[in-house]
Each structure stands twice: as C-alpha cells, then as structure tokens.
Amino acid sequence: MSTRKVAFPPIVGGRPRTLILGSMPGEASLRRGQYYGHPRNAFWPIMTALLGIDPATDYAERTTALVAAGIALWDVMAECERIGSLDTAIRPASIRVNDFQALFDACPDIDLVAFNGGTAEREYHRRVRPGLSPTARAIATCRLPSTSPAHAGMSSGDKARAWHAVLAGRLAQIAS
Template sequence: MTFKRCFSPVVDSNTKVLVLGSLPGEVSLAHNQYYAHRQNRFWHLVGEVIGENLSGMEYTERLRTLLQYRIGLWDVVAEARRAGSLDSNLRDLASNDLSALVATLPHLVAIAFNGNTAAKIGERALGARISQYRILKLPSSSPAYAALPYAAKLAAWRALHDCLA
C-alpha cells in the first residue's frame, strides 16, 4: 500500500463554509489538484450551488472563485496508506488538525463533509468544537458513490447555499 498525503487547505480569513473531503484520490494526487478525476462531480455540484461554471475554469481560477464565494477546501486525513483511491482502503491514517484550522477562520459558520468517511473522521477530529458550527453531511461527489443519482446529490449539496447567505 502506498503512503499518501493531503494537499494544503484552501482557505482565507473570509471563509464561511469549509468543505472537507477524506483524502485525494490517485488522479487528484497525480495532478496535484483537488477533485481532478473527470468523473468526480464536486466542481459541478458546487458550481451549480453558486451559479458558476467551475468545471469550465482552469484550476487556479476554480480555487479563486471558491474563495470569492467564501468556500474553503481541505481534507480530514493528513496522511494514510491506501491502495488505489477508495476510502475503504485507508490504513494507518493520521487526521488533520481541524480544530487548529477552524480556530483561524473567524467567519466560519458551517462545515460540510463530502461523504460518510470524511464525516466520521472529521467529527472525531473536531471533538467539542463541532457544536459551534452547522454541520452538513453531504453525499460523496466521488464516482465510486454511484448509489445516488446526480440530481439527488445536487439536492443535498444545495444546503451549502443557505450557509453562504
């Protein structure tokens, strides 16, 4: 099993909503970009929520646009061993210090978990701080989570909009 590390957080002092995934998959790691797999629906889902064509933008512009809308990104897993990209293959994981990060975000009102694995690990890592925020457990944007059709995922992800108002 290969040892994998997460990317740096994409946040600034105006971040209002923090979206947390588990750990970037193989394609994302290879491209050094969040949600780089063409079949991952993350950029489509968030783009529809904010009314921007994120998937049609260059990566750096996507990140800038997220920050303009006060949305931050990071992962709950700092590092782990994992064969492939599936969360079910995570081994020997170390969590990111989510409490330290959220303490630097004075305008943060909501934390959204992209999938069940992210929620389980993230809630544990946040501990008592979790009660200070609105928590959204969103269906995974991963192509591996095909049990829910895109329209149903989008309906759930639209809850991000309410947190940005």
C-alpha cells in the same frame, strides 16, 4: 506505487464561513495536484453551477470563486496508507488528521462544516472533534452525499440537489 498518501494544504480565503471536508484525495486528484481531480467526480460540476461560473474554467479560477464565496476546502486526513483510491482501502491505524483547531482559530467565521461523504464525517467525529475546543466543537456539521464516482448509488442530479439544498442559501447570504 506508494501506499502512503499525503493530502493537500487547505484552500482558505480571508473569511470563510463554510468548510467542505473530504476524506483523502484519490489517485487522480493526487496525480493532478487538485482537489476533486477525477474527471467523473461531481464536485466541480456541482460547485460551478452553485457559483454561477463556467464549468470550463480552470482549476485556479474555480478555487478563486470558492474563496470569494466564503468556502474553504480541505480533507480530514493529512496522511494515510491506502492502495488505490477507495476510502475502504485506507488503513485506519495509518491515519494522521489535519490540525483543525489551528484552522478554526485562524478562521473564526466558519460556522458550518459540510462533509463530502460518510468517511469524512465519521473520521472527523471520531478523530478530530474530541480534541477541539468547546467553541470549535459547537460548529454545525452536516453530511452531504459523496461526489465520488465510486458513490454510484445516487444519481449526479440527486447529489447536486442535496448539495444545492445546503449551500445555495449560504451563498445567497454572502452575495447580498
């Protein structure tokens, strides 16, 4: 098994307002070629509830619903070396981040970056934010609890409530 991990391209629609960032896809996601592909990851159950779609919908339909709701999805890291799936196993010296300035230039309506967990937040602020334009640095950020099954210190219900508290109002604005 290779320790070099390469992330997915972003999922971005026409005019996203919210960018959700993970750190780097885990092994199950990489094998499936899907964001949050581990069957016990809480991301898709949370998002399908927020978006009001059937949790059994396929991956393409779920990502289409995200785009329609003004949500973009990406990871902070473009590449890294890691054995297994845990963020704690990432070799810091191996991290190469994605080109966020290009994304923000292409998507000027993004006004919130929501981090799926602490590693995404820490690495964004450490490795990405200092190199951004003043306008991009001014985009609001917030950390949400990791949806990873490895983050077992919080129940899935508590995770869902935290995500809903931040995103439900934003989705209602888009719908109106």
